[in-house]
Amino acid sequence: MDKSRRNFIGSSALVLAGAALVSGRGKASEIPEAVIQESPAMQPPLYPKTGPDYQPVVTLNGWTLPFRMKDGWKEFHLVAEPVVREMSPGMKAHLWGYNGQSPGPTIECVEGDKVRIFVTNKLPEHTTVHWHGVVLPCGMDGVGGLTQPHIKPGKTFVYEFVATKSGTHMYHPHADEMVQMAMGMMGFLVIHPADPKFQRVDRDFVFLMAGYDIDPGSYVPKVMTMLDFNLWAWNSRVFPGIDPLVCNYGDKVRVRIGNLTMTNHPIHKHGAPFTVTCTDGGWVPETARIPEVTTDVPVGAMRVFDFTADEMGDWAIHCHKSHHTMNAMGHDVKTFIGVDKRTAQRAIRRLVPDYMPMGSAGMAEMGEMEMPMPDNTLPMMTGFGPFGPVEMGGMFSVVKVRKGIGRDDYKDPPDYDHPPGTVAYEFKGTAPQAMRQGPAPSAEKTRMEFDVVKPGSKRPAKHKH
Numbered sequence: 148m149d150k151s152r153r154n155f156i157g158s159s160a161l162v163l164a165g166a167a168l169v170s171g172r173g174k175a176s177e178i179p180e181a182v183i184q185e186s187p188a189m190q191p192p193l194y195p196k197t198g199p200d201y202q203p204v205v206t207l208n209g210w211t212l213p214f215r216m217k218d219g220w221k222e223f224h225l226v227a228e229p230v231v232r233e234m235s236p237g238m239k240a241h242l243w244g245y246n247g248q249s250p251g252p253t254i255e256c257v258e259g260d261k262v263r264i265f266v267t268n269k270l271p272e273h274t275t276v277h278w279h280g281v282v283l284p285c286g287m288d289g290v291g292g293l294t295q296p297h298i299k300p301g302k303t304f305v306y307e308f309v310a311t312k313s314g315t316h317m318y319h320p321h322a323d324e325m326v327q328m329a330m331g332m333m334g335f336l337v338i339h340p341a342d343p344k345f346q347r348v349d350r351d352f353v354f355l356m357a358g359y360d361i362d363p364g365s366y367v368p369k370v371m372t373m374l375d376f377n378l379w380a381w382n383s384r385v386f387p388g389i390d391p392l393v394c395n396y397g398d399k400v401r402v403r404i405g406n407l408t409m410t411n412h413p414i415h416k417h418g419a420p421f422t423v424t425c426t427d428g429g430w431v432p433e434t435a436r437i438p439e440v441t442t443d444v445p446v447g448a449m450r451v452f453d454f455t456a457d458e459m460g461d462w463a464i465h466c467h468k469s470h471h472t473m474n475a476m477g478h479d480v481k482t483f484i485g486v487d488k489r490t491a492q493r494a495i496r497r498l499v500p501d502y503m504p505m506g507s508a509g510m511a512e513m514g515e516m517e518m519p520m521p522d523n524t525l526p527m528m529t530g531f532g533p534f535g536p537v538e539m540g541g542m543f544s545v546v547k548v549r550k551g552i553g554r555d556d557y558k559d560p561p562d563y564d565h566p567p568g569t570v571a572y573e574f575k576g577t578a579p580q581a582m583r584q585g586p587a588p589s590a591e592k593t594r595m596e597f598d599v600v601k602p603g604s605k606r607p608a609k610h611k612h
Contacts, residue, residue, distance in 0.1 A: 235388030249331030
């Protein structure tokens with residue numbers, strides 16, 4: 148940590164970077180303090196102390212960037228820098244981000260606000276910031292070389308615009324994008340409506356999706372990867388490290404999602420249906436909204452959905468691509484389902500006494516065993532619930548609906564206490580024989596014939612199996 152940082156707000160793990168002077172950049176005369184947050188714990192919503200009222204968002208495993216008012220401008224300070232992000236307990240990644248974390252802090256403002264954002268570059272290369280989906284002057288759009296000079300290491304640039312349109316947006320570099328976004332540089336930007344009653348909800352959650360390729364035992368993502376990512380993350384966290392979405396019974400809840408991965412993600416929420424209410428282009432007219440339980444979030448897009456928390460329980464929310472709910476997944480692993488490994492097991496155990504064959508009956512046993520792995524590596528399938536292993540990873544969390552949750556209470560509650568008679572149970576009676584339609588296949592029809600050429604033989608021998 149830089150020596151210029153100091154403690155801020157007691158034990159909240161916030162620290163400040165020292166201020167410096169800026170000259171010749173529009174109306175800006177000095178840089179506001181840059182707040183740094185390094186804890187992966189979700190911070191409480193940051194309610195406005197001045198200006199229009201709004202329901203602030205909460206960022207899963209993240210926080211909202213404080214601002215200062217100066218001469219009618221709402222001023223923020225972002226610091227682009229290398230960071231260490233705990234992706235889940237037991238694994239840390241060396242990433243690039245903003246203000247101590249990846250993703251960077253969420254920026255919140257209101258329609259009509261004059262927004263000024265200082266960006267200081269502490270990376271080893273130049274950068275810019277693009278304000279994705281925000282209506283602003285072309286020269287503030289943040290495309291390096293096209294709309295502005297690059298921000299060189301050690302330099303600070305100033306972005307200024309009026310927040311003219313409420314909606315859900317994100318920020319990310321438009322300079323050396325392949326490297327900088329693969330390293331975790333991204334953040335959320337929310338513009339609230341000027342009318343506090345417009346589209347108002349009780350709880351407003353935000354998270355960004357990212358894909359990383361980090362070899363087991365290592366710390367730095369491989370930035371050249373295009374498709375074979377092994378860690379699929381929400382706010383650079385993977386299950387079981389992703390915060391639950393805690394709701395009070397009856398709350399109107401909003402979930403805002405951005406996608407900066409290389410593929411689409413069909414996000415599925417169990418329990419009560421939802422409606423998509425907003426994209427990065429703006430609010431969806433009420434006449435165009437339909438009830439859904441899964442919404443696809445394309446690459447480089449935002450999706451927002453609302454629902455009423457009127458079903459008690461612990462409801463899974465996850466990407467419905469099954470490989471995206473696993474951690475540290477290898478792509479060259481062989482399939483051994485149906486293979487009898489007992490002979491190989493006896494031979495291998497003479498050399499490796501602790502060898503344990505797995506995979507012959509599927510992969511579920513991996514969720515229970517959590518075998519030893521290299522340091523800084525997460526199990527592929529992990530997590531435990533009140534009934535046993537959850538067998539998940541990656542893009543997976545839980546919407547927890549309870550009664551009596553306070554307005555600003557987002558703490559993880561105890562396991563849900565199911566009412567009697569509402570949990571699936573084992574049948575203890577006698578199961579009837581399955582009725583097969585048509586004749587059963589004969590053993591002869593299920594045999595396969597193939598040719599085998601053994602070393603030293605001149606002609607293939609016929610074998611049946």
